Amino acid sequence: MNYLKRIRLARSIVEDFDTYPFCLPLIRSLSTVEFDSSVTFFVGANGAGKSTLLEAIAVALGFNAEGGSRNFHFTTRASHSHLHAYLDIARGTRKPRTGYFLRAESFFNVATEVDQLGSDIIAGAYGGRSLHEQSHGESFLTLMVERFTSNGLYLLDEPEAALSPTSQLAALARIHNLVSQGSQFLIATHSPILMAYPGATIYACERTGISRVAYQDTEHYRTTRDFLQAPEQFLRELLNADSPGV
Numbered sequence: 314m315n316y317l318k319r320i321r322l323a324r325s326i327v328e329d330f331d332t333y334p335f336c337l338p339l340i341r342s343l344s345t346v347e348f349d350s351s352v353t354f355f356v357g358a359n360g361a362g363k364s365t366l367l368e369a370i371a372v373a374l375g376f377n378a379e380g381g382s383r384n385f386h387f388t389t390r391a392s393h394s395h396l397h398a399y400l401d402i403a404r405g406t407r408k409p410r411t412g413y414f415l416r417a418e419s420f421f422n423v424a425t426e427v428d429q430l431g432s433d434i435i436a437g438a439y440g441g442r443s444l445h446e447q448s449h450g451e452s453f454l455t456l457m458v459e460r461f462t463s464n465g466l467y468l469l470d471e472p473e474a475a476l477s478p479t480s481q482l483a484a485l486a487r488i489h490n491l492v493s494q495g496s497q498f499l500i501a502t503h504s505p506i507l508m509a510y511p512g513a514t515i516y517a518c519e520r521t522g523i524s525r526v527a528y529q530d531t532e533h534y535r536t537t538r539d540f541l542q543a544p545e546q547f548l549r550e551l552l553n554a555d556s557p558g559v
């Protein structure tokens with residue numbers, strides 16, 4: 314049973330579909346998105362609007378736009394989009410006990426904020442070491458293992474940015490562990506490893522809108538598979554096509 318069941322863009326109150334974020338093809342065509350699995354992935358091209366959408370969902374749920382738990386209120390940049398104000402949120406009957414919004418882009422600022430919470434909280438919920446004293450990947454995994462707990466709602470934007478393939482597998486195992494303890498995840502990702510999570514819903518974010526896609530049909534899976542099956546041939550075709558004179 315999910316904490317977040319559905320979002321809907323209240324299209325009738327959007328004043329102007331020609332300004333950001335409503336002008337993005339993804340948002341222009343957005344109506345309803347259902348969350349019927351414990352893990353939902355948003356995948357799609359760079360610039361499609363995945364971060365814009367995930368951030369709006371996070372803010373609508375009460376998270377800080379730049380990341381952290383619902384108790385974080387810091388800001389380091391001017392503004393986030395107003396999309397959150399136009400989203401109707403359908404919640405489940407259970408409330409999450411905890412939650413976190415994490416974006417790779419602003420992880421540094423979240424770590425700084427955690428430092429300011431003081432050593433007691435770092436010792437209790439963050440593994441006892443400043444996140445700044447760990448590598449990006451180490452601190453990301455520390456957060457997932459120490460701070461993410463059961464019955465939580467977690468929104469992650471490109472968590473793979475910090476993680477080696479082996480660490481991505483460790484993250485998958487931790488996600489599985491937390492899902493079995495009643496947690497829900499929404500994850501924007503380009504990682505063909507993360508999006509392989511069994512039973513997940515994968516939403517392809519495209520100019521034409523958001524639609525469900527099977528893992529094996531994602532561009533990420535297909536391109537990675539084709540590349541790894543024959544890297545030399547793949548590169549020969551790619552590079553020759555780009556520079557026919559060579």
Ligand SMILES: Nc1ncnc2c1ncn2[C@@H]1O[C@H](COP(=O)(O)OP(=O)(O)O)[C@@H](O)[C@H]1O
Pocket residue numbers: 333337357358359360361362363364365366394
């Ligand atoms: N504050 C902003 N004002 C105007 N355009 C923005 C703003 N933030 C992002 N964009 C644009 O919106 C598009 C979608 O961005 P984003 O949601 O970050 O995409 P994704 O996460 O899918 O790569 C990009 O083309 C980006 O340049």
Ligand SMILES: [Mg+2]
Pocket residue numbers: 363364365470501
């Ligand atoms: Mg993004």
